[in-house]
Amino acid sequence: MLAPIRSPWLAPVLDTEPSEARDARPLGAPANDDVLLDAYSQAVTSVADAVGPAVMRVDTRARSGGAGRGGTGSGVVIAPDGLVLTNAHVVNGAREVRLTDTEGRTTEARLLGIDPDTDLALLRADAARSLAFAPLGDSKSLRRGQLAIAIGNPLGFESTVTAGVISALGRSLRATTGRMIEDVIQTDAALNPGNSGGPLVSSRGEVIGINTAVIMGAQGICFAVAANTANHVVSEIILHGRVRRGFIGVAAQTVPVPRRHAVAAGIGNARGAMLTQVEQGGPASEAGLMMHDLVVKLDGEPVTGVDDLVRLLDRNRIGKPVTVDVLRLGRPRSFTVTPKERAAAK
Incomplete structure (x- = not known):
């Protein structure tokens, strides 16, 4: 006779809650949250708690004379001294850039450098206080099917978290300049306007990419510039103010x-x-x-x-x-x- 199948996802519910408690609970009443949280949920909530405070809302004001336009996007603090990564198309042409953290505190930021060919830009927050930060991880160690979590401010809804998997690695994507961005991660984690510049994060809490684009009309096809490419761009901007390649x-x-x-x-x-x-x-x-x-x-x-x-x-x-x-x-x-x-x- 075959042994009954024991699902690891159901084990906490089956084994940790006394039968008396189950019998006493009214029909349809939720069980304890700690019991219902499975490994997937715990991974997503842990990442959101750890990395969320490092994600900034990025508001821009257009230059006078109509050159550029104002808008809203996302960014992520990658160093405690206020280095913030975002998308080039979020801040390109902006006269002023303002950052807002998850607690509603705002600070001005200045543009250190921009690289339209990878759709990345590096800012420095003017705030003197130490900022929560999330360092860039190693995107070369990623695998297809791995959990991917996007954090940002889609459509103005702040501190939004979506989750999915890494669908493909090493893709190429045409930038707004018409050139190809190399080393792009494809994910099905839902992205919307306003997510641009926010982090794509692994279950370990490492920033593995910077969210950059969505194919409109497609279902679950979104892209992020890989962290290793972002690291190279950041180093070049810090050293030389721009990226020569x-x-x-x-x-x-x-x-x-x-x-x-x-x-x-x-x-x-x-x-x-x-x-x-x-x-x-x-x-x-x-x-x-x-x-x-x-x-x-x-x-x-x-x-x-x-x-x-x-x-x-x-x-x-x-x-x-x-x-x-x-x-x-x-x-x-x-x-x-x-x-x-x-x-x-x-």
Whole structure:
């Protein structure tokens, strides 16, 4: 005879509440909240409690003369000295930026730098007090199906929490500048206007992305710029006030490297960056790279995803020939590409 199935989700209800209490409770009355909270609910509520205080409402006032427009979005404090990450499209063209925390306290903020090519902007809050913050995590360790929690101010409703899963990693998304944002996380956690610039958070309470876009008319397809790309942008803005990057004219997506191809090529990559677009006349096209080439190394350094490609094509490689190792139809090939400096977005 088969043993009865014991569901771990029902175990707290079955095992921790005395039968007398169940019998005494009126029909339809809720059980104790602590009993009903399962692991999923506990993860979401814990993250909301821990990261929520670091999420700011971002209000902007347009410049005089009609250049830019005012609006509302979200941001997240990533350092105790008041560094705040948000979307470039939230603050672009703004004359004034004001932050409001979950307790209703407001402070002015100044723009340290903006990177339209990743739709990211870095602010510094003017408040002297120490702010609650949520540091950026490592987005490379993420897996599809992992819990993802979005916190922000959609449609003006402050401190809203939605939850879903990571649907895909290493996506490319066209920015408002017309260029491709690389290393984008796709999630089904509900986002709406006003969520822009807020954090996408893992069940560990780490900021794994900055929410950036929704495909209108689609069901559950939302996007966030991955934390590793955000970290690179923040470092560049702090050091140089802007992001200088090498441009080779490609868009890419993080994909697994088939084990048999890795063994045959003598590489250790489990993942690489597959080229999904090669701009005609660009440095990559002129060097002979093609769509569906799987980039596994750049100048001898492993490329295990789009974030590596973004990071390695930095200011130091502009104008200098670099070796790009790829797998083409499973066979290793090498190309020499000379990155150009990517022109500033207008």
